[in-house]
Amino acid sequence: MASKSPDSVRRARPLLGTFVEIAARGHEARHLERAVEAAFGAIERVHRLMSYQAPDSDVSRLNRADGGAPIAIHPWTYSVLRASLELRVQSMGLFDIAVAPALERHGLLPGSTASSARASPGQQGAVELSANNRARLQVAGSRIDLSGIAKGFAVDQALRVLRDYDVLGGLVNAGGDLAAFGAEDNVIAIRDPRDPTRLLAGAALRDGALASSGLTFDPIISGRSPHCAIIDPRTGTPVTAMSGASVRATSCMVADALTKVVMLAGTAASDVLDAYGASALIVNSRGEVIATTNWQWMHPLAA
Amino acid sequence: MVDWVKMTLPAALAASVPSSDYAVQYLTIERSQKLSFPSATEFSPIDAHAWQVASDGKQAGRYVVDRVIGKHLYIDYAVTLDAAGRVQRVDILQYREAYGGEVRDRGWLGQFVGKSTASPLKVGVDIRNISGATLSCHHITEGVKRIVDRYGQQISR
Secondary structure (H helix, E strand, O other): OOOOOOOEEEEEEEEOOEEEEEEEEOOOHHHHHHHHHHHHHHHHHHHHHHOOOOOOOHHHHHHHHOOOOOEEOOHHHHHHHHHHHHHHHHOOOOOOOOOHHHHHHOOOOOOOOOOHHHOOOOOOOOEEEEOOOEEEEOOOOOOOOOOOOHHHHHHHHHHHHHHHOOOOEEEEEEOOEEEEEOOOOEEEEEEEOOEEEEEEEEEEEOOEEEEEEOEEEOOOOOOOOOEEOOEEOOOOEEOOOEEEEEEEEOOHHHHHHHHHHHHHHHHHHHHHHHHOOOEEEEEEOOOOEEEEOOOOOOOOOOO | OOOEEEOOOOHHHHOOEEOOOEEEEOOOHHHHHHHHOOOOOEEEEOOOOEEEEEEOOEEEEEEEEEEEEOOOEEEEEEEEEEOOOOEEEEEEEEEEEOOOOOOOOOHHHHHHHOOOOOOOOOOOOOOOEEEOOEEOOHHHHHHHHHHHHHHOOOOOO
């Protein structure tokens, strides 16, 4: 039994450091297979362009160019950089793609720590965009990392491929950052950030995106405790005030990025959520569950 | 302006339930072999987990299945190698989260997915999508490396 009915296909691959699942329905099975394959292709492409580790990615090329003359990058990378800069302004600097050196210091990104101390987080806009899809780092010695936003962008691109294939409905889930379209509700369970082996709440998603941040969890090694991979650009240290956050937005890229802002700002993130028409659910370090009034609850939390 | 509400119930009591028995079968080995090698005419076993694949007498590559297993999760996956031993694709065949297992009753799921949406959801519907703590696929990456070491040599002839 490969899928629940002949006109739906659901596949999963290890990509972007996690499990990416793509489902499509409402067309002939062979067509759905092709659509899902092409959607995985879009995810792989985003991975190649925006990986911090791959030496030939746009991100690595920008970091290696170390300021200097603007270099040509893929239009996808360009649009993620542009969105990142806007998010940085809207979030008063809380979303910042220049936290890479701090992530490295805390062992959350591979790399040498020798030059890490140079980047003073939060001071600059990280990149300067110029015409014809060209960009450069604004400050030599700094480094950018798109891991806080590229996964969501990859989900959006994969979903767009499914739409282009004219399937009736689809869902892309990249390790918990997910987006869907179609006429059917998709039931999403949200993991309890305090204990990833438990579920906290449910959400129904039809058209739109939902992303969560919090602990990174290795379900194979039971002894290792989950760790938080979000850095406060103001202090360069990992977040401790929040255990986890989920954000719903129209695009997964925005939802993905805003989870980091909500993890840092908590309920003070109202304005930026408002600016993007997003809603959020937070579990703070005291174990309190807090949500925006426009969060769409599902039973039983909607008491 | 967005406002916030705090849940009045203690969160621990409110909803946190063990996510037992989340399992998805994505592909059977047979189906996965067909997708990986659509024009293959021959799958000759190398051992219990690996096949040499040929298409009309011409070597096409290898197909290997493996399992990553842990306390909370096990995953069956397949690695497709081309004739030069390069990884062509990695597919998850089956994914299962095997947590505590306290909740076997499908009734809780029906309650969980609730009533707040426009279209009624089927009671007892499977939890098919999970958001939250990112699961690392580190062990699959390691597994693929082991498979390449063992089966990734150039196929002669």
